[in-house]
Amino acid sequence: MLPIVALVGRPNVGKSTLFNRLLRKSRAITHDLPGVTRDRIYGECQMGDVKFDLVDTGGMVLESEATPELSKDFEDEIFEQAREAINEAHAILFVVDGKQGMSPLDEQAAEFVRRSGKPVMVLVNKVDSHEVAAQGTAEFHALGLPVFPVSAAHGYNLHEVREKVRRFVLDLGMDTDEEDTTERGLRLTMLGRPNAGKSSIINRIIGTDRLIVSDVAGTTRDSIDVTFERQGKRYTFVDTAGVRRRANIQEHLEKISVIRALKNSKRSDVTILVIDITLGVGRQDKRLIEFLAKEKTPFMVVCNKADLIPRSETKRALEAFREELRIIPYVPLIMTSANKGVGIGKIIPLAETLRRECEIRIGTGVLNRALAQVLEKLQPPVVKRRRPKFFYVTQADEPVPTFVFFCNDHTLVKESYARYLENQFRKLLGINSAPVDVVFRSSH
Ligand code: GDP
Numbered sequence: 001m002l003p004i005v006a007l008v009g010r011p012n013v014g015k016s017t018l019f020n021r022l023l024r025k026s027r028a029i030t031h032d033l034p035g036v037t038r039d040r041i042y043g044e045c046q047m048g049d050v051k052f053d054l055v056d057t058g059g060m061v062l063e064s065e066a067t068p069e070l071s072k073d074f075e076d077e078i079f080e081q082a083r084e085a086i087n088e089a090h091a092i093l094f095v096v097d098g099k100q101g102m103s104p105l106d107e108q109a110a111e112f113v114r115r116s117g118k119p120v121m122v123l124v125n126k127v128d129s130h131e132v133a134a135q136g137t138a139e140f141h142a143l144g145l146p147v148f149p150v151s152a153a154h155g156y157n158l159h160e161v162r163e164k165v166r167r168f169v170l171d172l173g174m175d176t177d178e179e180d181t182t183e184r185g186l187r188l189t190m191l192g193r194p195n196a197g198k199s200s201i202i203n204r205i206i207g208t209d210r211l212i213v214s215d216v217a218g219t220t221r222d223s224i225d226v227t228f229e230r231q232g233k234r235y236t237f238v239d240t241a242g243v244r245r246r247a248n249i250q251e252h253l254e255k256i257s258v259i260r261a262l263k264n265s266k267r268s269d270v271t272i273l274v275i276d277i278t279l280g281v282g283r284q285d286k287r288l289i290e291f292l293a294k295e296k297t298p299f300m301v302v303c304n305k306a307d308l309i310p311r312s313e314t315k316r317a318l319e320a321f322r323e324e325l326r327i328i329p330y331v332p333l334i335m336t337s338a339n340k341g342v343g344i345g346k347i348i349p350l351a352e353t354l355r356r357e358c359e360i361r362i363g364t365g366v367l368n369r370a371l372a373q374v375l376e377k378l379q380p381p382v383v384k385r386r387r388p389k390f391f392y393v394t395q396a397d398e399p400v401p402t403f404v405f406f407c408n409d410h411t412l413v414k415e416s417y418a419r420y421l422e423n424q425f426r427k428l429l430g431i432n433s434a435p436v437d438v439v440f441r442s443s444h
């Protein structure tokens with residue numbers, strides 16, 4: 001497991017801006033993607049030889065609409081998020097606003113952070129130049145924590161702060177490099193509403209297979225990874241403690257566990273979204289699906305409790321699910337009954353297929369022949385009286401198949417044509433179930 005670093009602070013101090021800044025280098029490849037919203041809440045950072053997970057607590061209100069009682073007290077809510085983030089983080093970047101100066105909320109939050117006993121750095125943001133640095137940071141020294149000025153928006157001192165953060169993470173003494181994927185086997189995360197049947201499915205899958213370890217990973221999180229072996233291969237369900245506990249958490253904590261689940265799915269190869277077939281796709285499921293699609297997460301949808309609907313209804317039920325999934329038609333959809341043991345046997349082979357497709361690496365020759373063929377079939381439409389011209393395509397080194405198209409002007413590539421390219425490449429390269437990313441770059 002990589003170290004987790006949380007960005008904590010009151011709203012509007014610039015956490016999200018800083019988050020994107022710190023992440024930028026590691027995600028440079030998606031920079032030119034048209035129409036991508038960058039409201040990430042969680043991302044992997046690479047600074048030199050150091051890798052860690054960065055969590056932004058600013059954009060965490062994933063379930064706000066579903067839980068109106070949250071509006072009770074905004075400040076309480078911020079603290080609730082901060083508390084959860086602090087609990088599961090190994091280190092904290094506490095962000096304050098150097099322009100506005102110290103607020104009572106900052107002091108309270110700092111008290112929280114201090115009590116956690118975890119390493120903390122204070123980043124005094126919106127210090128936009130060297131001239132105002134001393135003045136902007138002065139009063140924050142009273143917090144008794146190491147203080148660094150920075151400007152997320154304008155880049156002042158950013159390079160130094162990156163280096164400080166790198167040292168800060170390194171000093172945690174944790175493993176900051178990931179294990180070899182073949183050694184550790186396939187990692188799976190279960191997502192879905194409480195009572196959908198996630199635990200039952202895990203129990204069914206593991207069944208009589210050999211359970212190797214059931215260890216508590218890390219000291220700050222009570223996450224239990226369950227590893228088992230089947231036909232000489234290893235599989236791990238990530239954070240099964242989270243799977244179980246979600247069944248009885250309070251409604252207002254639900255969104256936080258969603259975030260935890262989403263983070264788990266980042267640590268896994270394949271995510272399994274379990275839906276109770278008798279309840280259909282709920283609002284939270286829909287958001288999860290949108291999020292997983294946007295994040296290019298390899299996943300499958302499992303419609304469980306099929307034994308509870310009449311056999312004559314199953315076809316229609318599946319069609320209804322397909323319709324809900326139309327934004328991502330490639331996602332595999334299966335029907336199971338954990339109680340009766342039906343369909344459960346398909347889950348692991350499907351997960352294997354997803355991983356195999358994600359690991360596909362295709363040579364430039366094959367890709368460019370495919371491009372020529374696809375262009376011949378359908379020319380890109382003219383935009384602003386200019387037609388995009390494609391030069392060549394390569395595959396980028398990313399966790400899911402990512403094709404980078406070099407062209408005269410990437411702003412001329414329409415969304416519909418991007419979808420056409422993606423679909424044609426899927427067909428020609430045999431990528432049926434995994435996410436595919438297409439990126440356009442201007443080159444001259
Ligand atoms: P969050 O709520 O803590 O995530 O804050 P945001 O990242 O959304 O930023 C809040 C506002 O502060 C936005 O309008 C940003 O453009 C602005 N902001 C962020 N960083 C800086 C900075 O370094 N300097 C200045 N002047 N404004 C900034």
Ligand code: GDP
Nearest residue numbers: 194195196197198199200247304305337338339
């Ligand atoms: P989780 O909260 O998602 O882990 O759900 P559980 O695995 O704890 O299951 C919740 C309830 O649904 C339990 O009472 C299970 O026995 C029941 N359940 C799970 N899978 C099925 C199924 O396929 N059919 C039926 N009829 N009940 C199921």
